[in-house]
Amino acid sequence: MKVKATSFDIAHRAGVSQSTVSRALRDSPLVNQETRDKIKAIAQELNYKVDKNASNLRQQQSRTLALLLFEDPTTDDSLINPFFLSMLGSITRASAQAGYDLLVSFQNLSDDWHADYEDTNKADGIILLGYGDYVDYRDKLSKLEEQETHFIRWGAPDEEHPGVSIGCDNFQGGFDITRHLISIGHKTFAFLGGADKHAPEFMARYQGHCKAIKSEGLPLDSTRHVDAISTEESGYSAVESLLPDIESINAFFCASDLIAVGAMQALRDNNVKVPDDVAVVGYDNIPVSRFTDPALTTVAQDTMLAGEALVKNLLLQINGEKPPAQLMPVNLVLRKSCGRT
Amino acid sequence: MKVKATSFDIAHRAGVSQSTVSRALRDSPLVNQETRDKIKAIAQELNYKVDKNASNLRQQQSRTLALLLFEDPTTDDSLINPFFLSMLGSITRASAQAGYDLLVSFQNLSDDWHADYEDTNKADGIILLGYGDYVDYRDKLSKLEEQETHFIRWGAPDEEHPGVSIGCDNFQGGFDITRHLISIGHKTFAFLGGADKHAPEFMARYQGHCKAIKSEGLPLDSTRHVDAISTEESGYSAVESLLPDIESINAFFCASDLIAVGAMQALRDNNVKVPDDVAVVGYDNIPVSRFTDPALTTVAQDTMLAGEALVKNLLLQINGEKPPAQLMPVNLVLRKSCGRT
DNA sequence: CTGAAAGCGCTTACAG
DNA sequence: CTGAAAGCGCTTACAG
Numbered sequence: 001m002k003v004k005a006t007s008f009d010i011a012h013r014a015g016v017s018q019s020t021v022s023r024a025l026r027d028s029p030l031v032n033q034e035t036r037d038k039i040k041a042i043a044q045e046l047n048y049k050v051d052k053n054a055s056n057l058r059q060q061q062s063r064t065l066a067l068l069l070f071e072d073p074t075t076d077d078s079l080i081n082p083f084f085l086s087m088l089g090s091i092t093r094a095s096a097q098a099g100y101d102l103l104v105s106f107q108n109l110s111d112d113w114h115a116d117y118e119d120t121n122k123a124d125g126i127i128l129l130g131y132g133d134y135v136d137y138r139d140k141l142s143k144l145e146e147q148e149t150h151f152i153r154w155g156a157p158d159e160e161h162p163g164v165s166i167g168c169d170n171f172q173g174g175f176d177i178t179r180h181l182i183s184i185g186h187k188t189f190a191f192l193g194g195a196d197k198h199a200p201e202f203m204a205r206y207q208g209h210c211k212a213i214k215s216e217g218l219p220l221d222s223t224r225h226v227d228a229i230s231t232e233e234s235g236y237s238a239v240e241s242l243l244p245d246i247e248s249i250n251a252f253f254c255a256s257d258l259i260a261v262g263a264m265q266a267l268r269d270n271n272v273k274v275p276d277d278v279a280v281v282g283y284d285n286i287p288v289s290r291f292t293d294p295a296l297t298t299v300a301q302d303t304m305l306a307g308e309a310l311v312k313n314l315l316l317q318i319n320g321e322k323p324p325a326q327l328m329p330v331n332l333v334l335r336k337s338c339g340r341t
Numbered sequence: 342m343k344v345k346a347t348s349f350d351i352a353h354r355a356g357v358s359q360s361t362v363s364r365a366l367r368d369s370p371l372v373n374q375e376t377r378d379k380i381k382a383i384a385q386e387l388n389y390k391v392d393k394n395a396s397n398l399r400q401q402q403s404r405t406l407a408l409l410l411f412e413d414p415t416t417d418d419s420l421i422n423p424f425f426l427s428m429l430g431s432i433t434r435a436s437a438q439a440g441y442d443l444l445v446s447f448q449n450l451s452d453d454w455h456a457d458y459e460d461t462n463k464a465d466g467i468i469l470l471g472y473g474d475y476v477d478y479r480d481k482l483s484k485l486e487e488q489e490t491h492f493i494r495w496g497a498p499d500e501e502h503p504g505v506s507i508g509c510d511n512f513q514g515g516f517d518i519t520r521h522l523i524s525i526g527h528k529t530f531a532f533l534g535g536a537d538k539h540a541p542e543f544m545a546r547y548q549g550h551c552k553a554i555k556s557e558g559l560p561l562d563s564t565r566h567v568d569a570i571s572t573e574e575s576g577y578s579a580v581e582s583l584l585p586d587i588e589s590i591n592a593f594f595c596a597s598d599l600i601a602v603g604a605m606q607a608l609r610d611n612n613v614k615v616p617d618d619v620a621v622v623g624y625d626n627i628p629v630s631r632f633t634d635p636a637l638t639t640v641a642q643d644t645m646l647a648g649e650a651l652v653k654n655l656l657l658q659i660n661g662e663k664p665p666a667q668l669m670p671v672n673l674v675l676r677k678s679c680g681r682t
Numbered sequence: 683c684t685g686a687a688a689g690c691g692c693t694t695a696c697a698g
Numbered sequence: 699c700t701g702a703a704a705g706c707g708c709t710t711a712c713a714g
Contacts, residue, residue, distance in 0.1 A: 004460070006707060017685045022709060032683060047488060049460035053403065054707035057394035057690050064444075082628070085426045092447050101463065103405075104445040106433050119345075119390035121691095122442065147388060232632055261632045268634060287423070291573055291602045293609060293634040347691060358701045363693060373699060395691035398706050462707095 005046040013042050025050060056121065064101040065314060066123035067091055070130025081230060081258065082286040083303070084129055087154065090307025091127060098311055100124075118149045125150035125314045138162070150317040152310055156200045157325035164317070166309050166326045170201050173299040173330040174208025177281050178253060180297075180332060182216045184340045186250035186279055189213070189223035192238040192263060193230075193255020202255040205283060209253055224249075228259050235262025239270075246272060251279035251338070257286045260296055264337070275339035285333050294336035301330055346387040354383050366391060397462065405442040406655065407464035408432055411471025422571060422599065423627040424644070425470055428495065431648025432468060439652055441465075459490045466491035466655045479503070491658045493651055497541045498666035505658070507650050507667040511542050514640040514671040515549025518622050519594060521638075521673060523557045525681045527591040527620055530554070530564035533579040533604060534571075534596020543596040546624060550594055565590075569600050576603025584611060590619060592679065598623035598630045601637055605678070616680035626674050635677035642671055 007025070011018040016035060024031045024039040031039075042048075056062050069084060088104070095102045103123055117123040126144070128151060141162040144151050153165040181189070193199070195206035206225065213222055226241060228234040235254060239262075242249065254260035260282030267274055274280050274294055282289060285300035306328055316323040348366070352359040357376060365372045365380040372380075383389075397403050410425060429445070436443045444464055458464040467485070469492060482503040485492050494506040522530070534540070536547035547566065554563055567582060569575040576595060580603075583590065595601035601623030608615055615621050615635055623630060626641035647669050657664040 008707085018708085019685060019687090019710080020683085022707095023684090026709085030683060035683085047460070049457050051398070051707050052461040052463045053394050053398035054462075054690090055709075057392070057398050057692085058707080058709045060690070062394065082423070082426075085423075085429075088426075088429075088445075089447065092445055096446060101444050102446065103442050104429075104433055105437060105443065106430065116390050119388070120393040122393045265632055288602075288629045288632070291606055291629070291633070349691085359692085360694080360702080361700060363691095364700090367693085371699060376699085392691050395706090396693075398708085399691080399693045401706070 004051075005043075005048040006051075007048075009046060010039060010042050010048055013046075014039050060121070062121055062124050063099065064103055064123045065095050065311065066103040066105065066117035066126045068126060068128050068130075069104065069106050070128070081256075082288065083256070083284040083301070086286070086303045087129055087307055090303045091129070091310060092307075094308045094311035098315055100311075100315075119147065124318045125152070127151070127310055127314060128153040130154070150314060152314045152317070154306070154310060156204055157327060158200065164313060164323065164325050166306065166313060166328065167201070168301040168306065168328045168330050170204035170330075171208040171211070173283060173301075174205035174253070175212045176208075176330070176332050177283075177297070177299050178209045178212035179216065180334070181251045181253070181279060181281065181338060182212065182218065184338065186339070187218060187222060188248055188250045189253055190242055190249050190251075191223055191225050191253045191255065192228045192235060192259050194227045195225060195255070199229075199255075205253075205255050223253075228255065230256040230258050232258055232262030232265065235259035236266040237262075239263045239266035243270060246270075246278070249278060251281065254280065254282045257282035257284040257289045257296060257298055260298070260337075261288060261292055264292055264296070275337055279338040281338050289333075290335070292337070297335045297338035298333050299330055300333045302328065345392075346384075346389040347392075348389075350387060351380060351383050351389055354387075355380050401462070403462055403465050404440065405444055405464045406436050406652065407444040407446065407458035407467045409446055409448050409467060409469050409471075411448050411469070422597075423629065424597070424625040424642070427627070427644045428470055428648055431644045432470070432651060433648075435649045435652035439656055441652075441656075460488065465659045466493070468492070468651055468655060469494040469496075471495070491655060493655045493658070495647070495651060497545055498668060499541065505654060505664065505666050507647065507654060507669065508542070509642040509647065509669045509671050511545035511671075512549040512552070514624060514642075515546035515594070516553045517549075517671070517673050518624075518638070518640050519550045519553035520557065521675070522592045522594070522620060522622065522679060523553065523559065525679065527680070528559060528563060529589055529591045530594055531583055531590050531592075532564055532566045532594045532596065533569045533576060533600050535568045536566060536596070540570075540596075546594075546596050564594075569596065571597040571599050573599055573603030573606065576600035577607040578603075580604045580607035580611075587611075587613060587619070592620035592622065595621065595623045598625040598627045598637060598639055601639070601678075602629060602633055605633055605637070616678055620679040622679050630674075631676070633678070638676045638679035639674050640671055641674045643669065 007018050007021045011021045021039050024036040092102050117126055145162040151163055153163055155165045155167045157165050191206050191209055193202040195203040226238045228238040252263055254263050260280055264274055264280055282296050282298040285298045289296040289298050309326055313323045348359050348362045352362045362380050365377040433443050458467055486503040492504055494504055496506045496508045498506050532547055532550055534543040536544040567579045569579040593604055595604050601621055605615055605621055623637050623639040626639045630637040630639050650667055654664045
């Protein structure tokens, strides 16, 4: 077993004090340029690396962020919503860019996750990612806040809830895509997705949907609402439950792409043609959505931007500021599944 | 700002020494049961958590694993191969189960990633995940080994390369699925996927494919090989390049599901019916594969098992053992895209 | 510009 | 069973 070099070893070789080594390695302007270069050369030669535990302990910080990913409770062990995975990617990149490491952890909503990350100095702050069932969340968020943990939540900004959150403008997304459906002639709808307090994102999308129907002068009963959670299976069953009345529906607005993929599957299995017999749109613009048959019209959330915003906001909090909640813009992605584009 | 309690605060309140607090909190049998309970109660009350930096520094370990995920070099910023994401999920779970935290980081193969994780005591070991372009890797792996870093690589076990690796039996997978294709009557093939030193997984799948052709007594030229990397786009182009001869091909063996998804897209766009005109099979069993039209026959790698094996192996290394490389079994998943099942 | 020293908050060998 | 003390490897205020 190789023994790791310490700053004392370097100091010894360089003929300076350990303090000077530490300063040189941190690029302190206090150190003579020549000395600094010499020290760095020796450090490289010995393959010396600053011990993070010691450094963090001394500085009382960790330069690490923790990402807690909440699984959809019903999801099977190996499946994770592709949208969140894509967020995971962008958050990882954003923290790396900011010079922070990222500790990743999957949590079940039901677990006792109030999370020993910041308390233990393992992380300077926490990012919470998942469809927020805020009814269940709430107490845990309060506890985090009580302990003055720095955290940011992905999801709908919501006055009533503890902590800051960043989310996409789900209302606007639901509004825009519905208006598009109406503009190309669709008049009757089914909204697939549980829209209640347990799924505020879906609820906002649904409200945007209804608002568009109203504002375009269609009767309020032009849409029907069917519960579904964000899985293909659930989308499949939702469509099955509507089969008896399928003729009366022009367009399906699925609250997520996963639901839409399952819905299209069910329609195909029942010989309903998309988009000829019925239009289908989704939400999230997950990678698959381009490759379904037909390609899925959907609402894109910019995960890159969102990830950056989350990290930036959290970092501000860690630096003692109080950054505001943020609502990210959303974009329509028109493809074939909604009919005449 | 709340001041964090330390073990001294607890000691003070409990009327014992700080050493005893430390012992009690670590469930040392040396401590009187009553004292232990009292200390734990006080710790809870003060919301005390052991400082990981201090604890790790003292113990010279981190109880943390680092996962380096290598992106396919051509992949755009926000896309990550779903197969690896699924591995990510299972690795995260497996490390949590083992009581380790997981530091996740995306790396570009081109970056200088020899990775200050173990050297800095940020992690006790490293997991490398990605399609291994081992030609490029090699030097970096050697360097890791030289520094006596504990690491494990996902990929084909390979005598020639530094370090231990765990991978699925790609040869067997390629063999099995090809034999199935032959058994249901297909006689001519195209293999889509770059099969050279830069993509050893694909190469092994290709070799299994060829072996099956030989062992079933078909002529060696019953398959043609077209380069493709693991993206839908690449699968799409690969099929396009074969269109002039498409009639001569019974079945496409795509080296990954992503390639297959793109290939099926291209076939559809060119009015070639799957599976009636041509069969298509993939590899990986990514979530989408169930929902393509038609559903994709593919080879499943058990990511759950694989993740656990990686973590277990690495932990053994950390404990000073020399666990062997491992080849994980693989399963055929028969769906509609290959024709008569 | 440099060094000696204190101290971050633990764990654990040593002594009792 | 318990305590006093050393020490993990740094960073940084203090003194020069």
